[in-house]
Structures are given as C-alpha cells and as structure tokens.
Amino acid sequence: MTIAGVLPYIQIVLSVLLIVAILLQQTGASLGGAFGGDNFSAAYHTRRGSEKFLFNATIVIGTLFVLSCIVAFLLH
Numbered sequence: 001m002t003i004a005g006v007l008p009y010i011q012i013v014l015s016v017l018l019i020v021a022i023l024l025q026q027t028g029a030s031l032g033g034a035f036g037g038d039n040f041s042a043a044y045h046t047r048r049g050s051e052k053f054l055f056n057a058t059i060v061i062g063t064l065f066v067l068s069c070i071v072a073f074l075l076h
Contacts, residue, residue, distance in 0.1 A: 004075050007068060014065040021058040026051065 047055050 003071075007072050007075070011065065011068050011072065014061060014068060018058070018061045018065055021054060021061055025054055025058065
C-alpha cells in the first residue's frame with residue numbers, strides 16, 4: 001500500500017482523536033462569558049496535570065491532522 005492508500009485511514013483516526021480530545025476538555029467559562037458577560041476568572045486559569053497534557057495533545061493532534069490534509073491535497 002502506498003501513502004495515498006493509507007492516508008484516508010490516518011485522517012479518520014486523527015479526526016476521531018481530535019473530536020474526543022476537544023470534547024474531554026473542561027472549560028472554566030460559562031455560556032454568559034461566551035456572549036460578552038463578565039467572566040474574568042476564566043482568563044486567568046492555569047492548566048495543570050492531565051488538563052495540560054490533554055490541551056497539548058489536542059494541539060499536536062490538530063497539527064497532525066492539518067499536515068495530513070495538506071499531504072492528501074498535494075498527492076491528488
């Protein structure tokens with residue numbers, strides 16, 4: 001199998017992992033903060049432990065997904 005044959009499966013796995021990683025993250029902001037309400041405590045939140053690992057993993061998985069999409073675009 002070539003990379004062009006395996007790439008769709010890699011993208012499916014990365015997309016599922018990215019969705020799971022995003023959904024597992026806890027947000028400190030309430031719904032009112034998303035629409036302009038006063039929520040100053042959410043801006044000064046420090047990530048620690050597993051929350052920091054999940055945040056960094058989400059960035060890495062997202063970057064890998066974007067790179068796989070660019071490779072797929074260049075191969076076709």
